[in-house]
Amino acid sequence: MTMRTARSPRGRRRGVPSHAVQRGRKGGGPFLGAVAALAVLGAAGFAAVHGDPSDTGTTHTADKGRSTERARPGRVGATGPATTSASPRATTSPTPEIPATGPGTFVTAAGGSTRVGSGTLLRYRVDVEKGIDLSTADVARQVERVLADPRGWTADGHSAFQRVSSGPTDFVVRVATPGTVDRICGEYGLDTGGEVNCDVAEQVMVNLRRWLLATPVYAHRVKDYRALIINHEVGHFLGHGHVGCPGPGQPAPVMMQQIKGMHGCLPNVWPYDGRGRYLTGPSL
Template sequence: MNGGDGDNGGNGGNGVGGGGGWKRRGPLLWGLAAVAVLSAAALAVNGTTTTASSSDDESDAAARPRPSGQAPTGSASTDPSGGASASASVSATVEEDGKLGGKGRESPDSSSRSIPLTGPGTFTTAGGTSGTVGKGARVLRYKVVVEDGLEQSAADVARQVEGVLADPRGWTADGNSGFRRVSNGPSDFVVRLATPGTVDEICGRYGLNTRGEVNCSVGQDVVVNLKRWLLATPVYADDVDAYRALIINHEVGHFLGHGHVTCPGAGKPAPAMMQQIKGMHGCTPNVWPYDTKGRLLTGPSVP
């Protein structure tokens, strides 16, 4: 993903100081000095692209899940970790926001709902367990945690995540993957709903720049930005629940080892592993990895 922020302030203007004698040197030197200042300013503006945004993927290869056993039961608990250790030998991916601020509109909630910019960085784990979904031999245990202080309850978010992972159009259709939500004991990955500031902190440990806007997948954490969870993107402004499914399917897909792909052709469903937030490129909106006939919806790999 190649999304420069465009607001890295240029530093090229420092070389115009010490010009106190310009006024005494006549109109010609005044004109030359003005040209020099304008040229330096232009270089400073153009130079904003020289500092690459770390919102680009460090790697499309996600960490390999480890085998799972039976999951224990339990009640809600507080998870203060805020994410896996940055020293872990894992990959990191982030969904680029593309033209999120361009044409289109966000969800109607955007004008009426106040979204906290940051939170305490501690999390409450949804209690209980779910049944196992999928017929694959590899059952991945996962937790759902929500940052403390949010209006969203861990139980409600867990219900939505469970529904996405259980859908027959989801990753269980690969015939290999099964999922079971747990609340205690070891887990293979954790779905974290967090404020933009906390997302930036967690993802930033891996060198990623989420800029308070987007989601990321780092190590064993699927990190969901509260802003995107509530507002979706312009394409999905009228179906926020669908965009939530896309978030989960895209980032869990990275965890399963799937990289980015692009649109396979005009009028075809957009793959879940396509960065739809950067534009549809002729594809139609779709949030599921597989279709109703169990066929993988994919496209050409993104280098």
């Protein structure tokens, strides 16, 4: 059953706060929650060292404090490295060399998408940190496909999405080096440990390491794992909290912290199934 949520004036739904342990808000006290796990890296992707000269997007710096009235506690994503009892299949693919950090400035994917979904429109932007060997156009296409999928958040009947490259946005999806993710998430009290993703202040921060390597369970399904990253963190943005496995042999909810083990659930990266049923579990 979907957690009960309430609409904000901007169309966002607010849910229960995440249980992430947070280093403390600027000018405030510490937050409660869980610390990100140590990494067990899968294999996929390639070295990230240079920007894509073919992209013609707009340059942005990190959105620090974009309206402090709207800033809220962030969530450490459930899409980082996991310790799992399942042994991943052996692979001969080399582990990519991923820059520890980057300049903290971003290139926005050019163009935009059509509206998907019948609910309240949420406009979003896709940014890639400078110095990363990723095509902003390709990243944007992948994010568009995830958010447009009929098994995605548009199935809730409340959410509609449209990618833009300029003008006002409701949230931004950003792929960045581990150091930049740590810095931006840390500004809102989260310790991402160079390994995991987060959702803070209308920014879905995607760790480059996770984008390229996934986790052991998804080591051979990296693009599927990218869908899990986007759906999980956007789910937090929409107000959904973490849930547990509903039972052995059932699909793992997208809001389940699959990084901590599957607990008998089967891998799944979508919030809804093909028949429009919300896939959830016991609230944590």
